[in-house]
Amino acid sequence: MAKWWEKEPLRFECQADCFKCCLKPGIVYFDDEDVRRVAAYLNCSIRDFKQKYLVREDGYWLHRVEENRPCSFLTFEGCHIHPVKPKQCQTYPFWRELLATKNDWKLAEGFCPGIGRGPMVLVETVRAFLKKFDL
Numbered sequence: 001m002a003k004w005w006e007k008e009p010l011r012f013e014c015q016a017d018c019f020k021c022c023l024k025p026g027i028v029y030f031d032d033e034d035v036r037r038v039a040a041y042l043n044c045s046i047r048d049f050k051q052k053y054l055v056r057e058d059g060y061w062l063h064r065v066e067e068n069r070p071c072s073f074l075t076f077e078g079c080h081i082h083p084v085k086p087k088q089c090q091t092y093p094f095w096r097e098l099l100a101t102k103n104d105w106k107l108a109e110g111f112c113p114g115i116g117r118g119p120m121v122l123v124e125t126v127r128a129f130l131k132k133f134d135l
């Protein structure tokens with residue numbers, strides 16, 4: 001059966017100087033490939049990168065964003081690791097949990113000002129995002 005978002009075009013355009021999703025307390029997951037890519041970009045060893053930024057929980061490497069303290073990679077200019085940021089960030093807001101129902105997407109729209117704006121996103125692109133990050 002077709003998903004609701006396969007029948008209704010979605011629009012999204014990240015808004016300049018917003019950074020709300022980088023300020024929100026939560027978890028940023030890093031798979032092994034994310035770890036390798038970001039550590040190389042920062043010119044640091046995988047071991048040092050993990051030690052400095054990540055914790056291991058339930059078999060996952062993750063970076064914790066605590067209350068009143070933004071993601072460690074956020075700077076005044078934006079994400080310091082933007083070109084290589086983890087898949088979770090590359091694919092936001094096209095996450096399975098946010099696309100589960102139209103209501104979930106509406107709730108996400110209440111948080112992210114980029115949802116519902118900008119160009120239509122192709123269904124194939126949404127599918128590719130879901131495939132890329134699927135926790």
Ligand code: SF4
Binds near residue numbers: 013014018112113115
């Ligand atoms: S909350 Fe939405 S618009 Fe704001 S930075 Fe994140 S993705 Fe972009």
Ligand code: SF4
Binds near residue numbers: 021
């Ligand atoms: S890694 Fe970058 S894009 Fe992801 S939450 Fe942190 S600052 Fe934002």
